[in-house]
Every structure is written in structure tokens, then in C-alpha cells.
Amino acid sequence: MSNVKAIFGHLDCLVDAIDGVKSSGHADFAVTAPLPRHEIEELIYEGEPSPVRWFTLTGAIFGGTMGFSLCSLTHLNWPMIIPAGKPLVSVPAFMVVTFEATVLFGCLFTLIGMLYHCRLPANEMDVEFEDPRLSDDVFGMLVRNLDDETAADIQSKLDGYGAIETSITGGEHA
Amino acid sequence: MANTNSNSEAKVDTELSYGQVTSDVLAPLFTMGKPYMAGMGLVLLGLAYGGWCIIQQLVWGLGVAGYSQPDFWGLYITTFVFWVGIGHAGTLISAVLFLFRSKWRTGVYRAAEAMTIFAVMTAALFPALHVGRMWNAYWLFPYPNQRQLWQNFKSPLMWDVFAVSTYFTVSTIFFYIGLIPDFAAMRDRTRGVISKMYGSLAIGWRGTDRQWRHYMAAYGFFAAFATPLVLSVHSIVSWDFAMAQTAGWHSTLFPPYFVAGAIFSGCAMVITLMVPLSAIFKWEKYINVWHFEHLAKMCLLTGGILTYAYLMEYFIAWYSDNPYEWGIFAFRVVGDYWWVFWIMVVCNCIVPLIWWFKKARTNLWCLFIVSIVINIGMWFERFNIIASSLAHQFDPAAWTYYLPNYIEIGVLIFSFSWFFLWFLLFVKVMPSVAIAEVKELLPPPLKQKGVAAK
Numbered sequence: 001m002s003n004v005k006a007i008f009g010h011l012d013c014l015v016d017a018i019d020g021v022k023s024s025g026h027a028d029f030a031v032t033a034p035l036p037r038h039e040i041e042e043l044i045y046e047g048e049p050s051p052v053r054w055f056t057l058t059g060a061i062f063g064g065t066m067g068f069s070l071c072s073l074t075h076l077n078w079p080m081i082i083p084a085g086k087p088l089v090s091v092p093a094f095m096v097v098t099f100e101a102t103v104l105f106g107c108l109f110t111l112i113g114m115l116y117h118c119r120l121p122a123n124e125m126d127v128e129f130e131d132p133r134l135s136d137d138v139f140g141m142l143v144r145n146l147d148d149e150t151a152a153d154i155q156s157k158l159d160g161y162g163a164i165e166t167s168i169t170g171g172e173h174a
Numbered sequence: 175m176a177n178t179n180s181n182s183e184a185k186v187d188t189e190l191s192y193g194q195v196t197s198d199v200l201a202p203l204f205t206m207g208k209p210y211m212a213g214m215g216l217v218l219l220g221l222a223y224g225g226w227c228i229i230q231q232l233v234w235g236l237g238v239a240g241y242s243q244p245d246f247w248g249l250y251i252t253t254f255v256f257w258v259g260i261g262h263a264g265t266l267i268s269a270v271l272f273l274f275r276s277k278w279r280t281g282v283y284r285a286a287e288a289m290t291i292f293a294v295m296t297a298a299l300f301p302a303l304h305v306g307r308m309w310n311a312y313w314l315f316p317y318p319n320q321r322q323l324w325q326n327f328k329s330p331l332m333w334d335v336f337a338v339s340t341y342f343t344v345s346t347i348f349f350y351i352g353l354i355p356d357f358a359a360m361r362d363r364t365r366g367v368i369s370k371m372y373g374s375l376a377i378g379w380r381g382t383d384r385q386w387r388h389y390m391a392a393y394g395f396f397a398a399f400a401t402p403l404v405l406s407v408h409s410i411v412s413w414d415f416a417m418a419q420t421a422g423w424h425s426t427l428f429p430p431y432f433v434a435g436a437i438f439s440g441c442a443m444v445i446t447l448m449v450p451l452s453a454i455f456k457w458e459k460y461i462n463v464w465h466f467e468h469l470a471k472m473c474l475l476t477g478g479i480l481t482y483a484y485l486m487e488y489f490i491a492w493y494s495d496n497p498y499e500w501g502i503f504a505f506r507v508v509g510d511y512w513w514v515f516w517i518m519v520v521c522n523c524i525v526p527l528i529w530w531f532k533k534a535r536t537n538l539w540c541l542f543i544v545s546i547v548i549n550i551g552m553w554f555e556r557f558n559i560i561a562s563s564l565a566h567q568f569d570p571a572a573w574t575y576y577l578p579n580y581i582e583i584g585v586l587i588f589s590f591s592w593f594f595l596w597f598l599l600f601v602k603v604m605p606s607v608a609i610a611e612v613k614e615l616l617p618p619p620l621k622q623k624g625v626a627a628k
Binding site: 009010011012013030031032033034035036037040041044045049050052053056067070071074075077078080086090093094096097099100101103104106107108110111113114115117118119120121122123125126129132133134135136137162 | 328351355390392613
């Protein structure tokens with residue numbers, strides 16, 4: 001199986017290429033950009049939200065519960081009877097630690113969710129993406145797992161969309 | 175500026191290419207000119223003197239720091255609050271302004287975030303120094319221990335431990351996440367060991383559609399979490415004082431007053447750092463008067479809130495008819511610490527008013543000098559709150575006059591040197607301007623000019 005790699009110098013050409021490859025029925029492709037562009041995300045994912053949000057929610061609920069439990073259980077474990085009638089489990093006083101733990105664990109879980117879904121840290125990536133220009137000033141596209149005939153067809157289409165460089169590679173990717 | 179993009183509010187040179195941005199931002203890295211070496215030399219001198227003072231205190235005890243009954247919160251806690259406050263502007267600029275889609279943040283936010291982290295690292299030195307036996311500072315954190323003791327979570331000092339440590343962790347994550355695409359650009363622009371080092375920091379980032387999608391979602395969540403955190407941290411720091419039954423401290427006004435003061439001093443510090451950085455690195459295309467003017471306007475807003483809070487403190491003290499409360503506020507104006515109070519008023523309420531004039535807030539020298547004056551004023555504000563209230567409590571027999579001694583001044587110098595050491599290292603090994611985000615401000619390269627991408 002072969003891969004087709006294309007380099008684009010212009011965003012509108014890339015957008016046309018994504019549209020064309022998608023509508024020809026090839027779902028196994030990836031695009032790289034040196035900056036986030038909403039056009040690319042909207043075209044590929046069609047507004048579907050990232051699942052990272054579930055990590056965030058889980059982390060925030062876990063953190064809030066843990067923060068309040070930490071305060072309450074430790075005060076019950078080592079009761080300090082403080083004058084002025086404060087109860088051992090004092091909700092207003094414990095809200096501060098609860099809030100901080102909510103934020104802390106919300107962020108930590110978001111980080112884990114982001115790394116997991118981005119497949120980071122990554123030791124191996126598509127070798128085609130090991131191109132220093134891709135983090136600098138051009139956009140890249142890789143259409144994967146094509147037979148030789150389809151690869152040649154896709155290559156000529158990508159050339160037609162305005163790619164500044166296209167190539168067919170052997171398909172070594174992680 | 176040759177050709178400015180008047181369509182969006184972003185004042186960037188639209189003739190710049192993506193590649194040019196990468197080259198410009200990475201160009202000053204790893205080269206050390208004379209101003210840099212002179213700055214580093216000063217920092218090392220400060221660290222040497224301050225380090226000697228800290229060693230004196232570790233060997234001989236907290237007594238050498240000049241504390242005595244009843245003024246046990248002196249320069250160290252003043253400087254702690256000062257540095258925590260400085261840290262606030264970084265998160266405000268990077269997170270709050272991100273949520274508001276404010277484009278002027280882009281040029282300055284990376285250095286402001288770095289400033290936040292280094293400021294909190296500096297602030298964190300002070301509780302440890304202040305408790306004396308700093309090797310026991312880990313007792314502040316809750317962990318299962320042989321004595322089966324737990325911290326008192328009803329104490330504002332304990333809240334502070336959680337607030338500052340959470341703030342540091344979240345700010346560091348936010349900072350690092352923002353840097354990942356830029357580390358990837360640096361990996362691809364360098365060779366050999368340096369490329370490998372940045373490759374490790376980039377953790378395999380390639381900028382694929384999948385990565386950008388989850389990255390941007392996570393970045394938004396980090397910003398959403400960091401926004402209330404900015405407000406909470408200095409509110410909690412203010413409760414260190416406001417929860418105490420000490421005249422001059424026990425006030426519900428403190429949280430908003432402290433938050434406004436923190437943003438005021440933090441934005442001033444961003445100006446202090448960025449004016450020379452932009453000039454020395456020749457980054458006027460990315461950080462210029464447009465950014466500084468916005469920062470100056472932030473200072474005008476928060477400085478106005480601060481001045482109002484100063485006035486309200488006096489009104490409430492007078493209106494409460496509480497002799498102790500009114501006593502401490504009168505003492506601050508005409509008592510032993512009158513000079514501290516008036517430095518605070520002149521630096522924070524009067525001098526920044528010059529920025530109401532556009533000519534002044536667009537003049538780099540004026541911006542730089544006034545921003546330093548504001549930071550001097552904000553340090554004295556914290557000293558005014560802390561030292562005067564403790565020196566003039568309810569019992570006249572316990573009144574005192576505390577002034578920092580040479581050891582404490584040495585530790586203060588150490589704190590500035592420590593902060594600038596990290597900042598100077600940062601500007602030479604990491605991109606101080608966010609490469610990927612500056613590229614977002616540029617019009618995308620289009621084959622059919624004038625036709626936007628779909």
C-alpha cells in the first residue's frame with residue numbers, strides 16, 4: 001500500500017484538496033498546519049466537539065469531591081474544637097480548598113485527555129510528516145493506504161488542486 | 175509599519191510571511207550581546223549578596239532578620255504578596271484575554287506567562303524563608319504522617335498554600351502547552367543536540383489536524399479554569415489579612431482591592447520587561463506601542479479601582495466610628511510610616527495619571543519609567559498594610575516601629591535577582607513571542623487573492 005504526500009503553500013488550495021479527497025470517499029488522511037485553522041477542523045470534523053471535554057468534567061468533579069473530602073475527613077479524624085461555634089465540617093471554610101482542587105484536577109485531567117487524544121508523547125509519527133517546512137510556512141496532506149492505481153489518481157488530483165509538491169511514498173507510518 | 179491589517183484589530187504587518195515570523199522570533203536566541211551579559215552580571219551579583227544573607231539566616235536563625243514582637247510579618251510577607259501580585263497579569267493576559275479574543279494579547283502573552291511562573295517561584299521562597307526553619311516547609315502540605323496530625327483547613331494560611339500551589343501548577347501547564355507548537359518549530363529549525371533537546375520538549379508534535387483539534391479544545395478549557403483562578407488567588411492572599419481581627423486588615427473590601435492591585439502591578443511589570451525586550455531583540459513588528467498602550471489602559475483602569483479602594487478604606491474607617499480602625503488609618507497618614515503611605519499614594523494614584531494623555535502612554539520612555547514607579551508604589555502598598563497594622567495594634571504598650579535590616583534587604587535583592595535570572599535565561603532559550611499565534615494574526619496565504627478560504 002502507498003501513501004500520497006502533498007505540500008501546499010496556500011490555504012485555499014489545501015481546503016479544496018481536503019474537500020476533494022473527502023468527497024471521493026477517502027477517509028484515511030491527515031493534514032498538518034503550522035498554526036490552527038478553523039477551516040481545516042470544520043471541514044474534517046464537521047463541528048463535532050473534541051472528547052477532551054469529558055476528561056475536563058471528570059477531573060473537575062473528582063477534584064471538587066476530593067478537596068471537600070480532604071478537609072472534612074481530616075477534621076473528623078483530628079477534631080479541633082475551635083471556639084465561636086464553628087462546626088467540624090464547615091462548608092464555607094472548606095469551599096476554598098474545594099474550589100482550588102476542582103481547578104487543579106480539572107486542568108490535570110484536561111492535560112491527560114489532550115495528550116491521550118493527540119497521541120502525545122509520540123516517538124514515531126508518519127515519516128512523511130518529518131519535514132521541517134511543515135512547522136514553518138506550508139501545509140501538508142497525507143492520504144494513506146492506497147493501492148498503486150488510486151495513489152497515482154489522488155496524486156494527480158492533488159496536483160490539480162494546487163499542491164506545490166506531491167510524492168508517492170512506501171507507506172511507512174506508525 | 176508598512177501595511178497594517180485594518181480589517182481586524184490586530185496591528186500586524188500583513189506583508190510578513192509565516193516563515194519570516196519563525197525566523198524573526200528565533201533569531202535572537204542563543205546569542206548574548208553586551209546588554210544581556212551586563213544584565214546577567216548584575217543578577218549574579220544580587221544573587222551572591224542575597225544568597226549570603228539567606229545563609230546567615232539559616233545558620234543563625236530568624237532573629238538576624240530583625241523581626242521582633244509584635245511585628246512578625248515584615249518585609250518577607252510584603253515581598254511575598256508583591257510577587258504573587260506580579261504573577262497575576264500573566265494569567266490575565268494569557269487566559270482572560272484569550273477568552274475575550276483580544277488580539278493585542280498575542281505579542282506579549284508568552285513573556286507575560288513566563289513572568290507569572292517566575293514571579294510565583296519567587297513568591298514561594300518567602301513563606302519558607304519567613305517560617306525560619308525552611309527545611310520543615312513541607313509541613314504545610316497535607317500528607318499522612320506518624321503524628322497523625324492534619325492541617326487546619328479553616329485557616330486562610332492553609333487556603334493560601336492550596337491557592338498558590340494550584341496557581342503555579344495551572345500556570346505552568348498553560349505555559350508549556352502554549353509552547354509545544356513553538357518547540358516543534360524550533361526542533362525543525364535547529365540541528366544536532368539542540369534540535370534533539372527541543373524535540374524532547376515538543377514531545378512529538380507535528381501539527382496534524384487531529385492534534386490541533388484536541389489542542390485547541392484543551393487550551394480553551396485551561397483558559398476557562400485559569401480565569402476564575404486569577405480572581406481567587408489574590409482574593410485568598412487578601413484573606414490572610416482580612417480574616418484576622420487586626421485593625422486595618424479586617425475588611426470585606428480586601429479581595430477586590432487586592433485583585434485590582436495585583437493586575438495593576440502585573441501589567442506594569444509586563445511593560446517594564448517588554449519595552450527593553452522589544453527594543454533589544456528588534457521585535458517592534460511583534461511587540462510595539464499598540465500593545466503597550468493597551469497595557470497602560472489596563473493600568474489606568476485597575477489603578478482607578480485601586481485609588482477608589484484606598485478612599486473607601488478611609489471612608490469606612492471613619493464611618494464605622496471604631497477608634498481602633500480610625501486610629502490605624504490616621505497613623506498610616508501621619509504616624510511613623512507616613513513616608514511609606516505617601517510613596518504609595520504618589521506612585522500608585524498620582525504618577526500613573528499621566529497615562530491619560532495619549533502622548534504619554536505611547537512614549538516608550540514614559541511607559542518604562544512610570545511602570546517602574548508603579549511597581550515601587552505597589553511594593554510600598556503591601557508594606558503599608560502589613561508593617562503599620564502590626565506596629566500599631568490595640569495595646570499602646572506594644573506599639574513599635576519596624577524597619578527591615580540589611581539581611582532582609584539582601585533577601586529582597588535576592589528575590590529580584592532570582593526573578594530576573596529566570597527571565598534572562600527564558601528569553602535566550604525559548605521563543606518569547608508565540609510563533610503559532612502570531613501567524614494566526616496574519617492573513618492566510620491564498621492563491622486567489624481576496625478570496626477567503628472556505
